[in-house]
Amino acid sequence: MKPSADSGAKQGLSGRRAFLGLAAVGAGGLLLxxxxxxxxxxxxxxxxxxxxxxNPKVRWGLLIDTRKCASxxxxxxxxxxxxxxxxxxxxxxxxxxxxxxEIKALKTGHSASLPVMCQHCAEPPCVDVCxxxxxxxxxxxxxxxxxxxxxxxxxxxxxxxxxxRSFVHEPLTGQKPEVPRGxxxxxxxxxxVHRIDKGGTPACVEACDRAGHHAMLFGDLNDPDSAISQRxxxxxxxxxxxxxxxxxxxxxxxxx
Amino acid sequence: MRxxxxxxxxxxxxxxxxxxxxxxxxxxxxxxxxxPTPVIExxxxxxxxxxxxxxxxxxxxLLKHQRDxxxxxxxxxxxxxxxGCIECHASSATGSVAAAPTDFCASCHxxxxxxxxxxxxxxxxxxAAAVLPANHPAHARLAALWxxxxxxxxxxx
Numbered sequence: 001m002k003p004s005a006d007s008g009a010k011q012g013l014s015g016r017r018a019f020l021g022l023a024a025v026g027a028g029g030l031l032l033x034x035x036x037x038x039x040x041x042x043x044x045x046x047x048x049x050x051x052x053x054x055n056p057k058v059r060w061g062l063l064i065d066t067r068k069c070a071s072x073x074x075x076x077x078x079x080x081x082x083x084x085x086x087x088x089x090x091x092x093x094x095x096x097x098x099x100x101x102e103i104k105a106l107k108t109g110h111s112a113s114l115p116v117m118c119q120h121c122a123e124p125p126c127v128d129v130c131x132x133x134x135x136x137x138x139x140x141x142x143x144x145x146x147x148x149x150x151x152x153x154x155x156x157x158x159x160x161x162x163x164x165r166s167f168v169h170e171p172l173t174g175q176k177p178e179v180p181r182g183x184x185x186x187x188x189x190x191x192x193v194h195r196i197d198k199g200g201t202p203a204c205v206e207a208c209d210r211a212g213h214h215a216m217l218f219g220d221l222n223d224p225d226s227a228i229s230q231r232x233x234x235x236x237x238x239x240x241x242x243x244x245x246x247x248x249x250x251x252x253x254x255x256x
Numbered sequence: 257m258r259x260x261x262x263x264x265x266x267x268x269x270x271x272x273x274x275x276x277x278x279x280x281x282x283x284x285x286x287x288x289x290x291x292p293t294p295v296i297e298x299x300x301x302x303x304x305x306x307x308x309x310x311x312x313x314x315x316x317x318l319l320k321h322q323r324d325x326x327x328x329x330x331x332x333x334x335x336x337x338x339x340g341c342i343e344c345h346a347s348s349a350t351g352s353v354a355a356a357p358t359d360f361c362a363s364c365h366x367x368x369x370x371x372x373x374x375x376x377x378x379x380x381x382x383x384a385a386a387v388l389p390a391n392h393p394a395h396a397r398l399a400a401l402w403x404x405x406x407x408x409x410x411x412x413x
Contacts, residue, residue, distance in 0.1 A: 054330035138330060146327045147377055175379045177339050182377030197330045 053197070056139035059122075059249060060191055061221040062205070063228050063237060064114055066254035068215035071113040074100055076216065079207030080117075083192060085176040095166035095181075097189040098204060105256060112255055115204065115216075118143055118164040118189035119240060119248030126156035126165060135186075141221075141249050142191050152184040161241050162248075164188050221249065294367040295358045301344040305335050315341075319374075338374060343382045354380040 080098045081088040090096060098117040104110070124143045126135045134150035137143050145156075145165075157165045165188045168181060175181050178194040192202035200206075205216040219228030231237075237251040304311055306318075319338055325331040334340045345353050345360040353361040354375045361380070365372045374380075 052331075053325070136328065138328065140330070144327065148323060148327070171376070175377065177342070177379040177381070177383045180377040180379070185377070193330065194332070197332050 054138045054140040054142070057222060059141040059221040060120065060196065061141070061219065061228055061249035061251065062120075062191075062202075063217040063219075063231055063251050063253060065215045065217070066112040066114045066252055068213050069113050069115065070213070071102060071111075073113075073211075073213065075207045075211045075213065076100075076115050076204035079203040080189070083176075083195075083203035084179045084190075085174065085181065093167075093169045095168055095187060097164075097166065097187070103255075108256070110256055114252060114255070116162060116164070116240070117204075117250070118160075118191075119162050119246070119250045120189075120191060122247035122249070123245070125159040125161070125246065129155040129159040131155065138193075140196075142193055142196070143188075144190055144193065145186050145188065147180065147182060147185040147187070150185040152186065154186060156186055160188075161244055161246070292367070294363040296363065297345075297347055297358065297360060299344040299360070300348075304344070305340075338378055339382070342380065346380075346382050351382070352380040 077098050077100060078088070080086065084097060086095050086097060088094075090099075098115050100113060100115050102111065102113050104112075120141055120143050122137075122141065124135070124137055126143065127137055130136075131153060132149045132151055134146045134148075135143070135156045136146060152167065154165075154167055157163075157167060165186050167186050168183050171183045172181055179190075181187060192200070192204075195202065201218045205218040208214065208216045217228050217231060219226040221229060221232070223229055224233075231253075232251060235253055237253045238255055239246075239248045239251055306314075311318075318336060319341075322333070322336045323338070325333075326337065334343075342353050347353070347356065347359045350356045350359055353359050354372065355362075357363060357366060359380075361372055361375075
């Protein structure tokens with residue numbers, strides 16, 4: 001008369017199996033309608049076409065040799081402004097992704113000139129305080145702002161001990177296609193992520209090398225064979241405000 | 257009598273609306289009465305990443321998906337990126353997808369009354385915006401498009 005509880009359970013199970021089978025077929029190549037595939041699934045299947053994206057095994061970092069960084073030289077700053085479409089202004093309301101600072105040890109009188117940008121911390125306080133998740137750390141260690149979800153609250157600007165974040169106050173025009181920027185969003189050094197994703201190096205590093213200073217070294221801190229890893233192993237380097245234990249990815253040589 | 261005229265008019269409107277929706281790659285801008293239809297300039301490249309009908313309905317979802325992939329995961333596939341769209345669809349005259357009311361994104365979005373925020377941050381022009389020589393045939397085509405759109409053209413000019 002009635003199907004037993006046991007057979008009902010079996011039917012339920014086989015129904016679920018059929019559904020799972022269908023789901024597996026769908027996952028293989030998601031069919032939205034006859035002949036219409038979700039684009040990204042089709043592309044993921046094609047080898048060599050899509051870029052691999054951020055590699056979680058990598059930790060991108062910079063090593064800045066302050067002994068080679070001349071006081072008054074702004075090649076890296078200019079390159080950053082050109083690459084990212086920044087105005088180059090230095091008023092409090094202008095976006096500055098990288099600044100040159102002069103420091104002097106009061107007791108010894110030792111002075112140094114160095115560029116300071118987002119230090120791409122392993123434990124970024126800007127990410128901790130962001131209420132929308134717009135401030136985030138990529139798996140390869142680059143700290144970024146997702147402008148799509150940034151609401152412009154500027155908590156991260158307050159949280160950053162390096163004053164590396166800027167806020168865009170005015171409407172912008174003429175942005176670079178690679179670097180979208182807009183009013184109402186916080187922004188900062190991206191380590192030229194659009195270049196890194198294509199296998200390139202940040203514009204500041206390239207400009208410094210091109211000018212023959214060779215004061216900036218970019219590379220993977222996780223790869224023991226990379227030039228930057230070998231250098232930080234051989235020479236004494238330091239992180240700015242290491243006492244905060246944020247583990248910045250930018251290191252400095254020649255500071256005492 | 258009056259009723260049949262109305263019915264015929266209604267049918268004509270429907271046909272026009274249908275024609276507007278099923279526009280070919282280069283839709284002729286037909287101005288029937290007071291209803292302007294979007295001007296769709298022919299894109300560069302052989303074909304879009306998906307069927308036009310699919311793109312019309314779903315381009316926003318594809319773009320949103322791609323933006324998260326790119327910003328958070330660093331996947332920069334030019335085929336499905338906004339930059340990729342712009343490279344094919346930028347107007348041959350203005351070099352942009354949103355500068356003039358007849359440009360690709362602007363024409364449909366103003367027609368559908370959907371505000372497009374993308375270009376407050378994103379560049380609406382491809383990297384090397386081609387400057388058209390004065391005798392380029394695209395100028396004549398754009399001029400024709402302008403003429404056929406008196407209402408929109410008058411506002412823009």
